[in-house]
Amino acid sequence: MKIQFLGAAGEVTGSRHAVEVNLAGKTRHFMVDYGMFQGGRKATNKNLEPLPFSPKELDFVILTHAHIDHSGLLPRLCAQGFNGPIYCTSATYELLKILLLDSAHLQRADVERAERKQKAGKWRGEMPVALYSREGVEMTLTQFEVVEYGQQIELMPGIHLEFRNAGHMLGSAIAVIDVAEDGSQSKRYVFSGAILG
Numbered sequence: 001m002k003i004q005f006l007g008a009a010g011e012v013t014g015s016r017h018a019v020e021v022n023l024a025g026k027t028r029h030f031m032v033d034y035g036m037f038q039g040g041r042k043a044t045n046k047n048l049e050p051l052p053f054s055p056k057e058l059d060f061v062i063l064t065h066a067h068i069d070h071s072g073l074l075p076r077l078c079a080q081g082f083n084g085p086i087y088c089t090s091a092t093y094e095l096l097k098i099l100l101l102d103s104a105h106l107q108r109a110d111v112e113r114a115e116r117k118q119k120a121g122k123w124r125g126e127m128p129v130a131l132y133s134r135e136g137v138e139m140t141l142t143q144f145e146v147v148e149y150g151q152q153i154e155l156m157p158g159i160h161l162e163f164r165n166a167g168h169m170l171g172s173a174i175a176v177i178d179v180a181e182d183g184s185q186s187k188r189y190v191f192s193g194a195i196l197g
């Protein structure tokens with residue numbers, strides 16, 4: 001197994017972990033969390049950076065909780081071609097219906113405000129960018145699959161997932177992932193997400 005920390009490393013937002021495993025002679029790719037970098041234009045540029053892999057190659061995404069710094073770039077990933085399942089708890093899914101739509105709305109409002117100011121000659125610096133639209137969020141919401149705490153499910157032969165209550169926010173989970181890679185014993189990987197408050 002290879003794990004690459006694409007965000008929330010040396011900083012707090014943009015939590016994204018890319019995992020690569022070998023199963024039945026194939027390399028499989030999945031992500032744990034897919035968060036947005038937050039904090040002005042610098043963060044926006046990071047959100048726009050190309051990925052070190054093709055979103056089409058991803059088999060699935062596991063989401064630990066609904067906060068935007070862990071989930072906020074999912075609509076962008078789906079718009080870039082990821083069409084697999086996104087696993088999370090039912091409470092996380094219910095919250096995301098609100099949070100992701102709100103995120104799209106805020107991005108659009110920022111762009112519209114900047115455009116108005118620009119027309120009036122009152123805007124300096126780079127224009128804000130909307131990373132995705134409401135329609136993009138609606139598409140993304142169709143890709144979720146709900147897994148409840150304590151329910152162990154097989155995501156594909158050789159990979160099992162169980163969520164445990166992380167106590168960080170409503171629906172937040174610690175992801176316990178058992179992987180039986182080719183030629184080795186099953187190993188357990190635990191992604192804590194965010195714990196407590």
Ligand SMILES: [Zn+2]
Pocket residue numbers: 065067070168194
């Ligand atoms: Zn959080």
